[in-house]
Amino acid sequence: MLEMPAVQQRGFRNVYRNGQCIGFQIAYRSTYYRGIWLSLSKGFSVLVDGEQFPREAITVTIGGKTYTQDEMTRIGNVQWQKTEPAILTIAKPGGLKLGVHQVTVNWSHRTSYMGPDPSAPKQTGPAEVDGPGASGIAGAFGGGNCTRELVLVR
Amino acid sequence: MTRKEFLQTVSGVAGLAAAMPNMAFADAVKKGPKRGVSVYSYGNEFGVSATLEDCLAEISDLGTPGQLMGVEILANGHVEGYPNPSDAWVEKWHEMCRRYEILPVELGHWIDSKLYVEGPEGLLDTQESVAKLVDDIKLGHRLGFTRGRTKLGMLDNDGMPTRNWREIVKAALPVAEKNNFRMLTEFHFPTPLKGRVMDEYLDFITKEKCTPWFGINVDFSVFQTKGGFMGMGKGHGRPDAGARRWAMPAMPVSQPEDIIPILPYVHCCHAKFNDVNRDCEDQTIPYPQVVKILVDHEWDGYLLSEYEGADKVTGGAWPAVRRQHVLLKRLLGEA
Numbered sequence: 298m299l300e301m302p303a304v305q306q307r308g309f310r311n312v313y314r315n316g317q318c319i320g321f322q323i324a325y326r327s328t329y330y331r332g333i334w335l336s337l338s339k340g341f342s343v344l345v346d347g348e349q350f351p352r353e354a355i356t357v358t359i360g361g362k363t364y365t366q367d368e369m370t371r372i373g374n375v376q377w378q379k380t381e382p383a384i385l386t387i388a389k390p391g392g393l394k395l396g397v398h399q400v401t402v403n404w405s406h407r408t409s410y411m412g413p414d415p416s417a418p419k420q421t422g423p424a425e426v427d428g429p430g431a432s433g434i435a436g437a438f439g440g441g442n443c444t445r446e447l448v449l450v451r
Numbered sequence: 452m453t454r455k456e457f458l459q460t461v462s463g464v465a466g467l468a469a470a471m472p473n474m475a476f477a478d479a480v481k482k483g484p485k486r487g488v489s490v491y492s493y494g495n496e497f498g499v500s501a502t503l504e505d506c507l508a509e510i511s512d513l514g515t516p517g518q519l520m521g522v523e524i525l526a527n528g529h530v531e532g533y534p535n536p537s538d539a540w541v542e543k544w545h546e547m548c549r550r551y552e553i554l555p556v557e558l559g560h561w562i563d564s565k566l567y568v569e570g571p572e573g574l575l576d577t578q579e580s581v582a583k584l585v586d587d588i589k590l591g592h593r594l595g596f597t598r599g600r601t602k603l604g605m606l607d608n609d610g611m612p613t614r615n616w617r618e619i620v621k622a623a624l625p626v627a628e629k630n631n632f633r634m635l636t637e638f639h640f641p642t643p644l645k646g647r648v649m650d651e652y653l654d655f656i657t658k659e660k661c662t663p664w665f666g667i668n669v670d671f672s673v674f675q676t677k678g679g680f681m682g683m684g685k686g687h688g689r690p691d692a693g694a695r696r697w698a699m700p701a702m703p704v705s706q707p708e709d710i711i712p713i714l715p716y717v718h719c720c721h722a723k724f725n726d727v728n729r730d731c732e733d734q735t736i737p738y739p740q741v742v743k744i745l746v747d748h749e750w751d752g753y754l755l756s757e758y759e760g761a762d763k764v765t766g767g768a769w770p771a772v773r774r775q776h777v778l779l780k781r782l783l784g785e786a
Contacts, residue, residue: 298499298500299498299499326499331528331561334566370567371567373566378533379528407565409561409562409602409604410604411605412609413570415570433765434764437495
C-alpha cells in the first residue's frame with residue numbers, strides 16, 4: 298500500500314553498486330487521477346537539504362525498467378500505473394548521511410484535454426520547498442512540489 | 452465453449468444477466484434514467500486506502516434490490532496492467548461485477564494528442580491515434596463496457612477537438628460497432644450544449660449516419676449555476692492560481708432544456724456534483740429540473756456520479772456520493 302503524500306518514506310535509502318555508494322533513491326507516487334504514457338511526463342526535479350540535483354542525475358524506474366529522463370520523453374507505449382510508485386535514483390557519490398533529510402520532488406506532465414499552450418514550460422521547473430503543491434487539488438490534476446522530512450537508515 | 456471464450460463473448464447487459472440467473476433480465480435493466488458511479492469520484496483514496504474492489508463494494512451499498520448499479524472506470528487509472536491486463540485480472544473484474552451487482556457502463560479513455568509535444572504543431576498523428584483508440588475499444592469490450600467516455604485531444608479551451616478528430620473517429624467506427632462500444636465525446640463546463648462545438652459534432656454524426664457508435668456524454672457541470680471547481684473560483688474565496696480559470700460565470704453555460712434536442716445522441720451522462728447538503732439537496736446544479744427532463748423524455752441510460760467537491764481531497768467523497776444517491780433515488784422514484 299502507498300502513503301498519501303506523493304513522496305514516499307518507504308523506499309528512501311542509499312544505493313550501492315560494486316560496493317560503492319553512488320547515490321540514493323526516493324519512491325514517488327503520482328497523485329494524478331490516472332496513469333500516464335511515459336512520454337507525457339515533463340520530468341522530475343529533486344531538492345534535498347538545499348541541494349538541487351540536475352535532471353541528468355536522476356533516472357526513473359517504472360515497471361522494473363530504468364529510464365533516463367531523456368529516454369522517457371520518447372516512449373509513448375509504456376504506462377506508469379497509478380498504483381505503482383516511480384523509483385527515482387539520484388546520483389550523488391557517497392550518498393546521503395544517515396538521519397533526517399528535507400526532500401522535495403517536483404513533477405508535471407502534459408494534458409491533452411486542455412488546448413495547446415506553446416508558452417507552457419516544456420520541462421518541470423526546479424523543485425521548491427514551498428513551491429505550488431502536489432497535495433490536494435493541484436496534485437489530483439497534475440503534480441507539483443511535495444516536501445517531506447524523510448529518515449535515511451541505510 | 453471454454454470459460455475464457457464465454458467471458459470474451461460476454462458483452463454488456465446480455466452476458467451479465469445471463470450470468471445472474473436469479474435476476475430477471477427485465478428487472479436487471481429497467482428503462483429510463485438509471486443510477487451509477489464513476490470510480491473517478493474516489494480518486495483521492497484509490498491506490499492508497501481503497502482498492503478497486505473496495506470502490507465496487509461501496510457502490511454496491513448505493514443500490515436498489517433487483518437493479519444493477521452502473522459503473523465507469525478509467526482505462527489507465529483502474530485497469531491493472533493497462534493497456535493489456537491479464538486474462539486473470541479480466542476474469543476477476545467480471546467476477547467482482549457479478550458479486551457486487553455492478554453493470555460496466557462506461558470506460559473512461561483518452562486520445563493523448565500531446566503524447567510527444569505540447570502542440571499545436573506535432574500533435575499525435577491520425578494513424579497512431581486510431582491505433583490507440585482501437586486498442587481501447589477492444590479493451591472496453593473485453594471488460595463488458597458498452598460506452599466509452601472518449602476524450603478527444605483539444606484544439607483550444609472552448610472544447611473544440613483537434614483538426615484530425617473526424618478522421619480518427621471515422622476510422623474507428625467499424626471497430627466500435629463490431630465491439631458494441633459507443634464512443635462518446637464529453638460536454639463539460641465551459642462548453643455549452645448549444646454552439647459551434649455541438650454543431651461540429653452533430654454535423655459529423657449526421658453526415659456519417661453513425662448513431663449510436665459516436666455520440667455525446669453530457670457532464671452536468673454545464674448546468675452549474677454557482678460555486679466553483681473543487682473549492683476554487685467564484686464564491687469560494689481561495690486565493691489560488693486556479694481561481695481565474697475555474698471561476699463559474701454568473702449564468703450557467705447551458706439550461707436544462709438545452710439537452711432535449713440532443714437526447715437521441717446522448718448515451719451516458721456524468722452526474723457531476725460538488726455540493727450536496729445534509730438534506731441531500733444539490734446546492735449548485737439544478738438536479739430536479741435536469742432529471743425530470745430525462746424522465747419525461749424517457750431517456751434510457753445511466754447517470755454516473757462524478758464528485759468534484761472541495762472535500763474530495765480530504766476524504767469527503769464517500770459520504771458525498773451517498774448523499775447524492777439519496778437525492779437521485781428520490782428524483783427517480785426509488786425512495
